Amino acid sequence: MKKHPTKEDILEAIENQPKISKITVLSCLLAVNSKYHYIPKIAVEEIANYTGKTTNDVWGVASFYTNFRFTPPGKATLDVCWGPSCHLQGSQDLLKNVHDLLGIDHEGETADGKITLRYSTCLGACSQGPVFAIDHKLYGKANIKKIEKEISEI
Numbered sequence: 001m002k003k004h005p006t007k008e009d010i011l012e013a014i015e016n017q018p019k020i021s022k023i024t025v026l027s028c029l030l031a032v033n034s035k036y037h038y039i040p041k042i043a044v045e046e047i048a049n050y051t052g053k054t055t056n057d058v059w060g061v062a063s064f065y066t067n068f069r070f071t072p073p074g075k076a077t078l079d080v081c082w083g084p085s086c087h088l089q090g091s092q093d094l095l096k097n098v099h100d101l102l103g104i105d106h107e108g109e110t111a112d113g114k115i116t117l118r119y120s121t122c123l124g125a126c127s128q129g130p131v132f133a134i135d136h137k138l139y140g141k142a143n144i145k146k147i148e149k150e151i152s153e154i
């Protein structure tokens with residue numbers, strides 16, 4: 001299981017932002033997200049302390065952007081495309097099989113925290129559909145056996 005960042009880890013991420021003219025709540029959130037791939041609760045408190053804002057102010061900014069998540073991602077991310085091309089090439093059936101394989105029926109983390117499943121509207125390889133990606137590495141002409149094989153190596 002991954003270690004959750006400490007107060008000191010968060011402060012280091014905030015203070016090591018690339019040189020920008022003004023440190024803001026958003027720049028701090030981006031720095032923490034870039035390092036940990038999510039915004040832990042402790043980061044909201046640290047960013048509030050660091051910028052002189054309230055935790056409500058920080059939550060307000062963080063929750064406005066749908067790209068921020070507030071729970072740790074899985075060890076690996078599986079993107080399954082359900083865009084128009086992949087849809088025509090069988091992605092709905094594939095996705096149903098992926099749900100069965102992972103034991104979840106929606107986007108999110110598996111019970112063991114190993115995999116984060118995400119639906120994609122296009123992974124940019126439409127002619128190879130259906131397409132999936134593991135940690136941004138693309139695989140075309142997908143079928144459940146191919147996904148099962150790649151996942152088993154995580």
Ligand code: FES
Pocket residue numbers: 081082083084085086087121122123124125126127129131
């Ligand atoms: S629609 Fe699936 S890769 Fe483009």
